[in-house]
Structure formats: C-alpha cells, structure tokens
Amino acid sequence: MAWFETWFDTPYYHILYKDRDFAEAENFISLLIKYLALPKDSKIIDLACGKGRHSVFLNQLGYEVLGLDLSKESILNNKKFENSTLKFKVHDMRKEIFPEILNEKSDAVFNLFTSFGYFENEVDDQKVFQSISNCLNDEGYFVLDFLNAKWVEKTLVKEARKTKEGIDFLIKKKIEDQHIIKDISFTDKGQKYDYFEKVKLHTLEEIENYGAEFGFERVKIFGDYKLGDFDLDHSPRCISVFRKKQQY
Structure with a gap:
C-alpha cells in the first residue's frame, strides 16, 4: 500500500x-x-x-x-x-x-x-x-x-523532535529526486513505529x-x-x- x-x-x-x-x-x-x-x-x-x-x-x-x-x-x-x-x-x-x-x-x-x-x-x-x-x-x-518548492528547499530543517501526548516523534526530512521525504519514528507502549511522508515538489x-x-x-x-x-x-x-x- x-x-x-x-x-x-x-x-x-x-x-x-x-x-x-x-x-x-x-x-x-x-x-x-x-x-x-x-x-x-x-x-x-x-x-x-x-x-x-x-x-x-x-x-x-x-x-x-x-x-x-x-x-x-x-x-x-x-x-x-x-x-x-x-x-x-x-x-x-x-x-x-x-x-x-x-x-x-x-x-x-x-x-x-x-x-x-x-x-x-x-x-x-x-x-x-x-x-x-x-x-x-x-x-x-x-x-x-x-x-x-523553492522556499521548502531554502528552509529545510533536516531533523527535529516533537513530543505529543507523551510520545516522542523523531522527524527527519530530506529532498530526493524532486520529492520532500519526511521520516517519522517513535515508540509507543514499548513498540517501535516508522512511517514516512513523501510529497513531490511540483x-x-x-x-x-x-x-x-x-x-x-x-x-x-x-x-x-x-x-x-x-x-x-x-x-x-x-x-x-x-x-x-x-x-x-
């Protein structure tokens, strides 16, 4: 999927x-x-x-x-x-x-x-x-x-942490093949999760x-x-x- x-x-x-x-x-x-x-x-x-x-x-x-x-x-x-x-x-x-x-x-x-x-x-x-x-x-x-797209490229923050509802999200961003990719990793109730977002920079x-x-x-x-x-x-x-x- x-x-x-x-x-x-x-x-x-x-x-x-x-x-x-x-x-x-x-x-x-x-x-x-x-x-x-x-x-x-x-x-x-x-x-x-x-x-x-x-x-x-x-x-x-x-x-x-x-x-x-x-x-x-x-x-x-x-x-x-x-x-x-x-x-x-x-x-x-x-x-x-x-x-x-x-x-x-x-x-x-x-x-x-x-x-x-x-x-x-x-x-x-x-x-x-x-x-x-x-x-x-x-x-x-x-x-x-x-x-x-141009503003995104100029202002990209490559790594950040955000804590929401007791969950620490580690967010890493990169630009690759005209896409901005955001990797999102965190642990909740002892289980590790990894998701990502990928958006084409039209x-x-x-x-x-x-x-x-x-x-x-x-x-x-x-x-x-x-x-x-x-x-x-x-x-x-x-x-x-x-x-x-x-x-x-």
Whole structure:
C-alpha cells in the first residue's frame, strides 16, 4: 500500500498534527471565500478533507459542502458532523467524482494544506485535475494550496523532535529526486513505529501546465494564508486559484 493509505488512518498521524492552527485555517478560508465572491448556497467540494474541520467551517458560512477523503477512519469520524447540506464520503481523488458521487456539478473545489503531490506516477496527478474539471460547472473555481518548492528547499530543517501526548516523534526530512521525504519514528507502549511522508515538489510551471491541460486558467497565485502576493523566493505557500474555462 502507498504511504498515504496507511499513515493517515493511524491515530498517530492525528496526534502528531493535532496542534495545527485552526484560527489561521479559518481566517484563510474566510479570506478565500471573500476573494472568490461565491454566492451563499454554492456547492463546494473539500477534496482530501481529513477530519473535516474546513468542511464544517465552510458549511457554517452557508455553503453546501461535500467532504471527500481516502481515509475511512477520518470519514467515519466526520459522519457526526453531517446535516442536510454537509456530507462526507470515502473517495480517491484520482477517480471520477461526477456523476458517481454527485447529482449535479459543483461551483468550487478546494484542495487545501498540501493534499496533492502524493503520487509516484504523473498520470495519477493528471487524473486528479481531470476529475476536478469534470465535476465543476463552467467558470467554477479550483483552489490548490500547495508548497512553494523553492522556499521548502531554502528552509529545510533536516531533523527535529516533537513530543505529543507523551510520545516522542523523531522527524527527519530530506529532498530526493524532486520529492520532500519526511521520516517519522517513535515508540509507543514499548513498540517501535516508522512511517514516512513523501510529497513531490511540483514547480509553479508544472501545476499551471496541469491546469491548462484540463481546461483551467490560473487567475491568481497567493503566497501565504493571509493571501499575500506570491514571491518565488520568500513565499511559504503556492496557492493557485484556477477557473474552469467556459465550454462551447
């Protein structure tokens, strides 16, 4: 199995990342929604939704939201948040969303907080863009929040330790063959565990080319979660806003 098919379903993944900044995330989404000027009741897909916090917040803002994630454990957890305008389903982002899951197309798809670049095969990356294009209305938005590869290379911390819930995580990072690889090792209840994360450092041009291939125009690039302008040397994020071209 691929690393993301096992690691994301473990309780340790959620322990390690439990202290992510919720306030920053909600502020980012609020700014993003304001920029996109999406009318209330628009249909939004939160692709790779994890534990669903962004889906829930979007729904609270007045949107009809579908959260999709490969992790069965995450989706099972999220079911408790469901209501008439918020649903969660297990889904592999490489597979078609419409019409298998949706009854009608969506107005926006969000792929947030580095939930892309997991696949070894470029064809799989293309499948993601294809499935998103197929499920969007014409002139719908696709927001891809990804790493800025150049910034990652400049700021890489090769080794760090983090203690969460009494567990000492040793995290080692390296860049190899245009991927950032994070090795995560720890011991819990006398048992040693080793996991890793591997994300391809897609360049700005590669992401734009994927979009163009499947009918998207990139209309904006933000460089951080405050929607600051993108700077190749200094921005920590590469947040691409794509709009699906109208089909004639």
